[in-house]
Amino acid sequence: MRLEVITDPKAMAEACSVARMSGLTIGFVPTMGYLHEGHLSLLRAARADCDTVVLSIFVNPIQFGPHEDYNRYPRDAERDLNLAKTVGVNLVFMPTVEDMYPQGYSTFVDVQGLTEKFEGAFRPGHFRGVATVVLKLFNIVQPHRAYFGQKDYQQLLVVRRMVQDLNLPIEIVPMPTVRESDGLAMSSRNTYLSAEERRAALAIPRALNACREALERGERIASEVRRAGLAVIESEPMLSLDYLAVAHPETLEEPDVVGSSAVVLIAARCGSTRLIDNILWEEAGGT
Numbered sequence: 483m484r485l486e487v488i489t490d491p492k493a494m495a496e497a498c499s500v501a502r503m504s505g506l507t508i509g510f511v512p513t514m515g516y517l518h519e520g521h522l523s524l525l526r527a528a529r530a531d532c533d534t535v536v537l538s539i540f541v542n543p544i545q546f547g548p549h550e551d552y553n554r555y556p557r558d559a560e561r562d563l564n565l566a567k568t569v570g571v572n573l574v575f576m577p578t579v580e581d582m583y584p585q586g587y588s589t590f591v592d593v594q595g596l597t598e599k600f601e602g603a604f605r606p607g608h609f610r611g612v613a614t615v616v617l618k619l620f621n622i623v624q625p626h627r628a629y630f631g632q633k634d635y636q637q638l639l640v641v642r643r644m645v646q647d648l649n650l651p652i653e654i655v656p657m658p659t660v661r662e663s664d665g666l667a668m669s670s671r672n673t674y675l676s677a678e679e680r681r682a683a684l685a686i687p688r689a690l691n692a693c694r695e696a697l698e699r700g701e702r703i704a705s706e707v708r709r710a711g712l713a714v715i716e717s718e719p720m721l722s723l724d725y726l727a728v729a730h731p732e733t734l735e736e737p738d739v740v741g742s743s744a745v746v747l748i749a750a751r752c753g754s755t756r757l758i759d760n761i762l763w764e765e766a767g768g769t
């Protein structure tokens with residue numbers, strides 16, 4: 483299968499429009515590149531569901547804070563394109579920063595409410611940058627379906643909210659987090675970790691499992707569920723916790739007593755690397 487790489491937004495919109503006008507369904511996977519198995523699982527799902535698979539690779543500067551890792555974010559276009567070929571991607575969009583945000587650019591998307599806590603609180607402006615670039619990409623590609631990993635759980639909710647609020651005719655398809663064999667959630671940022679940090683980072687999935695076990699034992703007091711996870715994080719001196727929260731999976735409100743489902747969200751720093759992870763829990767037999 484031929485893979486076409488396009489950098490110009492107008493040319494990309496044209497190529498997608500040709501596919502759409504020929505009656506082909508478009509499945510879209512937006513990424514910042516440095517593809518790993520998590521991204522590939524989204525692309526494979528798009529390949530299975532849709533006629534044309536579109537991948538975007540763009541390290542979006544406006545979703546990084548001034549002291550974050552925009553400059554050192556890993557980039558390897560050649561490797562990404564080779565991987566894209568292996569999973570049957572048809573079109574790759576790789577715009578430049580100037581293409582996406584030319585001189586005088588002044589329009590931003592602000593999803594309120596959901597963006598105020600957790601990642602939004604620790605990374606001011608992050609979700610404004612994400613929502614803005616995702617809407618721009620959606621407008622260029624106009625996909626039928628777009629695939630997002632649950633690893634960035636809050637991002638998934640923010641994108642869903644934007645799609646609903648702005649009446650975008652796009653189905654958002656959530657995909658499960660892909661993990662390394664030892665449980666660490668896959669992330670392009672894992673490449674920053676030293677061997678020692680990589681080992682310490684495993685306390686994050688262990689803490690999530692401890693919370694899940696507490697819920698499965700029947701614990702419903704949110705602070706107790708949280709305490710089970712905190713004990714694991716605190717036993718790992720190399721980790722510095724930003725938040726560990728037990729929240730409602732749709733509203734992200736933090737109940738005192740957990741209902742029939744919950745999301746447990748963690749963000750922690752390991753050396754200079756910030757990692758996030760989460761688990762979704764549903765009561766067995768629940769709806």
Ligand code: PAF
Binds near residue numbers: 513540542612
């Ligand atoms: O999840 C990501 O990689 C990014 O936030 C996204 C959705 C590609 C927007 O830049």
